Amino acid sequence: MIKKLSHATIYVDNQDDAKKFYTEKLGFEVRTDVTLEGFRWLTVGPKSQPDLEIVLMEPKAGFMFDEATVKTIRELIAKGALGAGVFDTDDCHATYEELQKRGVEFLSPPQERPYGIEAIFKDNSGNWFSLSQH
Numbered sequence: 001m002i003k004k005l006s007h008a009t010i011y012v013d014n015q016d017d018a019k020k021f022y023t024e025k026l027g028f029e030v031r032t033d034v035t036l037e038g039f040r041w042l043t044v045g046p047k048s049q050p051d052l053e054i055v056l057m058e059p060k061a062g063f064m065f066d067e068a069t070v071k072t073i074r075e076l077i078a079k080g081a082l083g084a085g086v087f088d089t090d091d092c093h094a095t096y097e098e099l100q101k102r103g104v105e106f107l108s109p110p111q112e113r114p115y116g117i118e119a120i121f122k123d124n125s126g127n128w129f130s131l132s133q134h
Helices: 015-025 067-079 092-101
Strands: 007-011 029-036 039-045 053-057 086-088 105-113 116-122 128-133
Touching (some): 007 067, 015 029, 015 039, 015 053, 092 105, 105 128
Parallel strands (some): 007 053
Antiparallel strands (some): 029 039, 105 116, 116 128
């Protein structure tokens, strides 16, 4: 039986820029940053959740993708069409203020929803996320 999700992938247009965004702006820590046979395995995660690794994947042709697929993925990244996720917080308003000070671009400020308070932001590759307080 499946026990848990340990890794999730976010496609980014530049791994170095993404690493800087997730560590400096969101406060995540780097879990793994190694290069194996020309492939960079870069993972980050929130300090409060050490059992989850977010893979910051820069699409490149090779064993996973051909050139046409890489082109398509890069086009979707540019449109902000690939990434989505929900990050929980105990105080959406305070986290919103702190992340805004760090330069995180929000698409919407905290708003009351039937399920709690939510603000929407995007990373430097255009992936969007919900910041949620239940």
